[in-house]
Amino acid sequence: MVRLVLTDMDMTLLPFGQPASEKAMAAIHSLVGQGIFFGPASGRDWDSVLESFRGDPLCMRTALLSNGKKVYAHGALVSKTSMDRDSIVTMAKMVYDLPGVYISGRGDEGGFISGTTLDNLLRTEWGSRRADEICEPEGIPSWPIVTAGLHFEDGSEDIDNNFWADEIRAACPRLDLISPGSRMFDCVPKGWSKATGLGILQDILHIDGDEVVCFGDSDNDYQLLQSVTHSVAVANANECVSAVARYHIGSCEQDSVGQALEDLATLGEGAFEKWDRAYQG
Structure with a gap:
């Protein structure tokens, strides 16, 4: 059962310099309406990511920001880690x-x-x-x-x-x-990654690794994808991320994460089979 969906932002959910698509926004609202936690897992901070979601705070009630150094749950900041x-x-x-x-x-x-x-x-x-x-x-x-x-x-x-x-x-x-x-x-x-923030979030939400879906494309997503069962790489991901991911979808330029979010909202775990068929066929 999928209970938490996290996605990297730049070059994963978003083509360079663009906000989230209408398809992605509608799918996020549908997921949240079904009781599924959704959030960004980004190196960026709150204001910048909120702008990419067209100012819609519902998309950020759950979030891993600043590479997981800031963790949000139920719309509140629950953990913050600073640097030396x-x-x-x-x-x-x-x-x-x-x-x-x-x-x-x-x-x-x-x-x-x-x-x-x-x-x-x-x-x-x-x-x-x-x-x-x-x-x-x-x-x-x-x-x-x-x-x-x-x-x-x-x-x-x-x-x-x-x-x-x-x-x-x-x-x-x-x-x-x-x-x-x-x-x-x-x-x-040292030793920190988005996966560290995910561990904090899982403890708060009481969610297991096999109940999480994560999307990514680059080095700062690698450990996050490695830590969950349902890891998804976009087609423009680097070799390391592509190799560690369980599922593979199209590129960010094709709004492939937006489509994948819609798949999760309408098909549930059936989305995994759809992605496998498309990748193999």
Whole structure:
């Protein structure tokens, strides 16, 4: 019996830069109306994910945000995990002279950008939008940092992002970096993943792993999919995620997760057989 459905957002439920489709939204409402818990499992935080759901909070009454560092159940924040500030400061110092590279962070008290100069930041597309939040590494706020990212943007094309990620991991043993499928990295405490947040959520909702369906596409979804029986990879998923997934559907560009959510809402566990037939045939 399916009791909980979780999906990654970017390049899983959503094509780049697009909100959830009308099909997906209708299916989510149907699932929730049947008493099935639904939620995003995203590296992003509340406001950003809510915007992708067209401002509909019903889609986020259950949620794993900031890669599971923030867990929501029954519409309330039930767990929050912050990161080691000293590790974030060290990371910001390490990348300071790299063009197009910077650190972003957020917590309940606000946000910051660091690890770069203002001149370099203004040359980037996304980072420049938060230029008013820039600070030197030593000026990174002391309040709890829940969401952080290492960004490789405009000007960093000749920089090996994976090399620098490995260097930072070695220098910051309390920190890990996981890729959401682009040249950026999500920052999490060492050993943390979306699956850690799922474990917290399962305890609260009293749900077993074989009652959960999870959709994903990239490295920061791998452990989440590995931890459940009904794991689903979109066609554009990377090789590791495709290999660990039990089921395979079309790409995010085809709104395949939206269709899969509709299948779950109308067919229940019969959706699994439908996905297998389509994949094999």
